[in-house]
Amino acid sequence: MSVQAVAQNSRESILDAAQQLIARHGYDGFSMRELSQHSGVAKSTLYHYFQDKREIYLNVLERDMRLLQEKLAAMVGTSAEPTRDRLYALIAVYNDAVQERGILALNVLRSAGELDAAFSRFFRQQRDAFMQPFRTVLLDGVEQGAVRGDLDVDMAILSLIGMINGFVAQRMLVDCIGDEAVIPAREMMIEHTLALYLGGISRRS
Amino acid sequence: MSVQAVAQNSRESILDAAQQLIARHGYDGFSMRELSQHSGVAKSTLYHYFQDKREIYLNVLERDMRLLQEKLAAMVGTSAEPTRDRLYALIAVYNDAVQERGILALNVLRSAGELDAAFSRFFRQQRDAFMQPFRTVLLDGVEQGAVRGDLDVDMAILSLIGMINGFVAQRMLVDCIGDEAVIPAREMMIEHTLALYLGGISRRS
Amino acid sequence: MSVQAVAQNSRESILDAAQQLIARHGYDGFSMRELSQHSGVAKSTLYHYFQDKREIYLNVLERDMRLLQEKLAAMVGTSAEPTRDRLYALIAVYNDAVQERGILALNVLRSAGELDAAFSRFFRQQRDAFMQPFRTVLLDGVEQGAVRGDLDVDMAILSLIGMINGFVAQRMLVDCIGDEAVIPAREMMIEHTLALYLGGISRRS
Amino acid sequence: MSVQAVAQNSRESILDAAQQLIARHGYDGFSMRELSQHSGVAKSTLYHYFQDKREIYLNVLERDMRLLQEKLAAMVGTSAEPTRDRLYALIAVYNDAVQERGILALNVLRSAGELDAAFSRFFRQQRDAFMQPFRTVLLDGVEQGAVRGDLDVDMAILSLIGMINGFVAQRMLVDCIGDEAVIPAREMMIEHTLALYLGGISRRS
DNA sequence: AATGAATGAGTATTCATTCAT
DNA sequence: GATGAATGAATACTCATTCAT
Numbered sequence: 001m002s003v004q005a006v007a008q009n010s011r012e013s014i015l016d017a018a019q020q021l022i023a024r025h026g027y028d029g030f031s032m033r034e035l036s037q038h039s040g041v042a043k044s045t046l047y048h049y050f051q052d053k054r055e056i057y058l059n060v061l062e063r064d065m066r067l068l069q070e071k072l073a074a075m076v077g078t079s080a081e082p083t084r085d086r087l088y089a090l091i092a093v094y095n096d097a098v099q100e101r102g103i104l105a106l107n108v109l110r111s112a113g114e115l116d117a118a119f120s121r122f123f124r125q126q127r128d129a130f131m132q133p134f135r136t137v138l139l140d141g142v143e144q145g146a147v148r149g150d151l152d153v154d155m156a157i158l159s160l161i162g163m164i165n166g167f168v169a170q171r172m173l174v175d176c177i178g179d180e181a182v183i184p185a186r187e188m189m190i191e192h193t194l195a196l197y198l199g200g201i202s203r204r205s
Numbered sequence: 206m207s208v209q210a211v212a213q214n215s216r217e218s219i220l221d222a223a224q225q226l227i228a229r230h231g232y233d234g235f236s237m238r239e240l241s242q243h244s245g246v247a248k249s250t251l252y253h254y255f256q257d258k259r260e261i262y263l264n265v266l267e268r269d270m271r272l273l274q275e276k277l278a279a280m281v282g283t284s285a286e287p288t289r290d291r292l293y294a295l296i297a298v299y300n301d302a303v304q305e306r307g308i309l310a311l312n313v314l315r316s317a318g319e320l321d322a323a324f325s326r327f328f329r330q331q332r333d334a335f336m337q338p339f340r341t342v343l344l345d346g347v348e349q350g351a352v353r354g355d356l357d358v359d360m361a362i363l364s365l366i367g368m369i370n371g372f373v374a375q376r377m378l379v380d381c382i383g384d385e386a387v388i389p390a391r392e393m394m395i396e397h398t399l400a401l402y403l404g405g406i407s408r409r410s
Numbered sequence: 411m412s413v414q415a416v417a418q419n420s421r422e423s424i425l426d427a428a429q430q431l432i433a434r435h436g437y438d439g440f441s442m443r444e445l446s447q448h449s450g451v452a453k454s455t456l457y458h459y460f461q462d463k464r465e466i467y468l469n470v471l472e473r474d475m476r477l478l479q480e481k482l483a484a485m486v487g488t489s490a491e492p493t494r495d496r497l498y499a500l501i502a503v504y505n506d507a508v509q510e511r512g513i514l515a516l517n518v519l520r521s522a523g524e525l526d527a528a529f530s531r532f533f534r535q536q537r538d539a540f541m542q543p544f545r546t547v548l549l550d551g552v553e554q555g556a557v558r559g560d561l562d563v564d565m566a567i568l569s570l571i572g573m574i575n576g577f578v579a580q581r582m583l584v585d586c587i588g589d590e591a592v593i594p595a596r597e598m599m600i601e602h603t604l605a606l607y608l609g610g611i612s613r614r615s
Numbered sequence: 616m617s618v619q620a621v622a623q624n625s626r627e628s629i630l631d632a633a634q635q636l637i638a639r640h641g642y643d644g645f646s647m648r649e650l651s652q653h654s655g656v657a658k659s660t661l662y663h664y665f666q667d668k669r670e671i672y673l674n675v676l677e678r679d680m681r682l683l684q685e686k687l688a689a690m691v692g693t694s695a696e697p698t699r700d701r702l703y704a705l706i707a708v709y710n711d712a713v714q715e716r717g718i719l720a721l722n723v724l725r726s727a728g729e730l731d732a733a734f735s736r737f738f739r740q741q742r743d744a745f746m747q748p749f750r751t752v753l754l755d756g757v758e759q760g761a762v763r764g765d766l767d768v769d770m771a772i773l774s775l776i777g778m779i780n781g782f783v784a785q786r787m788l789v790d791c792i793g794d795e796a797v798i799p800a801r802e803m804m805i806e807h808t809l810a811l812y813l814g815g816i817s818r819r820s
Numbered sequence: 821a822a823t824g825a826a827t828g829a830g831t832a833t834t835c836a837t838t839c840a841t
Numbered sequence: 842g843a844t845g846a847a848t849g850a851a852t853a854c855t856c857a858t859t860c861a862t
């Protein structure tokens with residue numbers, strides 16, 4: 001294996017381990033010592049690859065967001081497909097990503113308040129990027145007449161993401177106490193969210 | 206001042222300071238030293254009133270949730286009022302409470318994953334309690350024919366709360382970087398959320 | 411109940427609780443908080459009866475030693491009885507007392523090195539007092555010709571006490587790990603100690 | 616100086632300092648802060664070499680006991696030598712070791728009662744090991760007819776050790792108050808102990 | 821590229837004690 | 842006689858980080 005490959009491995013294994021720890025414990029809740037143990041890399045070596053804990057955090061989040069963006073972008077489909085199906089795909093992808101790795105918006109929330117300006121500017125950028133696929137679908141929908149023309153698209157996206165995050169958070173709680181009564185299966189949750197999002201709760205006259 | 210009043214003062218000032226710190230930094234992010242400084246009470250005195258950090262956390266959350274529950278319950282109104290107006294009131298109250306003090310669901314998210322069973326059982330109970338006013342309004346709505354009869358009410362409540370939380374989180378980010386472009390004013394956000402919640406994004410035929 | 415009786419009760423219940431705690435954890439290992447809980451007396455009330463932790467310690471030890479002295483004195487018997495029987499009685503009493511409450515020499519050892527002069531002078535006095543019954547028996551023995559005339563009686567007493575303490579310490583260890591192989595029953599141990607003490611290990615020609 | 620030598624130095628100087636502190640104050644009575652000061656190593660560095668206080672304690676005791684075992688083993692001599700002389704040597708070595716560093720049985724006593732099972736199992740093993748030289752000498756003595764054949768050797772060893780410990784404890788007390796009346800010089804104490812151990816206190820007919 | 825050694829500042833928590841009532 | 846409130850100093854231990862090698 002080449003020298004670079006080894007380095008790559010170390011760097012990646014650090015990020016991999018960090019990802020899991022951050023997902024589980026958030027920024028304050030994970031330590032460089034744990035990270036060293038989980039990544040199999042000596043504590044001081046962590047500083048060979050990253051300037052400090054914060055940089056590791058940012059790199060993990062960046063990598064994660066990039067991945068999510070790619071996944072979402074891959075699922076955006078074409079304007080030939082019905083808006084409903086395109087949204088279904090995006091919701092499913094977003095839900096799975098957040099669920100699997102506790103990333104993104106959840107971590108934004110967790111660290112909110114301690115972020116300095118630079119930090120949160122970074123989040124803003126990432127957020128804008130991963131909102132894009134949703135934007136595309138909704139704007140196509142508007143054009144095709146499937147979506148209300150007066151809709152504030154960005155706000156609508158935030159609403160959708162909030163809805164999904166809410167369910168993921170619930171599921172996380174449930175994982176702790178093993179009470180599955182309230183939390184529906186993945187498909188049910190997606191169907192519910194989509195129906196609610198498209199049609200609202202009001203009865204159709 | 207009576208002995209009891211003094212004690213009350215210390216205990217309350219601890220909880221008040223803790224509330225602010227927890228809202229800002231979450232469980233892991235606030236220290237007993239900070240709490241001591243902010244509350245004006247010696248570090249060891251904290252342990253006169255509470256067994257440990259965790260108990261302080263729980264007390265803060267409990268107090269906060271109780272307050273929210275009361276506010277929501279006071280706003281539930283009667284079935285004589287239109288569902289839309291009743292929801293508006295609940296959304297506004299919930300939004301303001303979360304916004305003001307960074308409580309509730311946001312903290313659930315922040316600490317999710319580190320909660321032991323007892324901890325998350327507590328959260329479940331609180332959540333059930335503050336869902337009740339929403340439940341009342343929605344069920345009344347179903348009965349009156351304003352709300353779809355096939356709606357899963359509990360899921361719909363979680364969805365609504367998720368939507369609001371999303372906006373609050375956005376606003377928190379914005380507070381850090383001072384970019385107000387994306388985040389609408391409180392009333393706009395409530396109107397948007399209500400419209401979306403009631404009618405969905407689809408265009409009415 | 412008279413006022414004084416109540417006070418007596420509080421004082422005694424403090425000493426009773428302290429006795430148990432000291433027996434179990436030694437001086438450093440017991441806290442005023444624990445003592446307060448075990449005695450059912452408020453923490454600050456402890457200082458109503460005793461100046462500080464150290465005084466409680468001294469009082470417990472004093473009370474305990476006095477009791478032991480009385481027990482030993484009661485068992486000293488008369489010069490009409492055989493030395494062997496008198497020693498048996500003293501050994502049994504001393505063994506039981508130390509065993510039951512982990513007191514005396516064991517605690518002297520535990521705190522040895524941290525004692526200031528006053529502290530250890532106190533121990534010296536106590537020790538001299540409870541050595542007296544042994545002294546009486548051994549001197550009687552010398553007079554009757556049962557004990558070697560050239561024996562340094564005080565040293566011989568310390569030796570005997572050391573032997574017993576050793577077995578008690580062993581038994582304490584055994585209580586922790588439940589291995590009873592090495593530690594003999596009380597009677598066996600007394601018989602062994604007495605035989606060794608009287609006749610030594612050498613084979614009689 | 617090589618890296619290893621430095622490390623060795625730190626580790627050893629920690630153990631050296633710990634040894635003194637433990638000898639003087641026992642387990643509960645020495646603090647990591649003191650240890651840091653006495654060893655000239657930063658408090659946090661202590662945790663670089665040992666997991667916790669308890670591990671330091673165990674390491675000190677282990678090292679100490681190993682040393683004592685070696686000293687005793689070196690003094691066990693051959694069956695050609697008289698039992699009396701061999702015992703003299705063992706007693707002298709044991710006495711000096713305990714006296715110099717306040718180790719072993721004294722610390723067992725000091726911490727007895729707080730030991731968990733693992734802890735006291737460790738003590739048992741050590742004790743068995745350093746009893747071995749005594750065992751050898753006594754069994755040789757039995758074989759040669761110098762020691763009573765019906766003697767319970769293990770109990771007899773515990774008795775001997777108890778006798779010595781008793782004197783050491785006395786000497787510790789005396790060191791505090793400067794009253795040397797009762798405590799004899801080293802040689803006198805050994806002679807006394809040996810005489811008593813071999814022949815008992817009874818007058819020979 | 822990688823690490824063991826080392827640390828100052830920090831963590832939550834407990835200590836024995838004082839004091840006003 | 843009795844106590845709740847309060848505290849400064851200590852407890853064992855962890856933190857993110859630096860540096861020589």
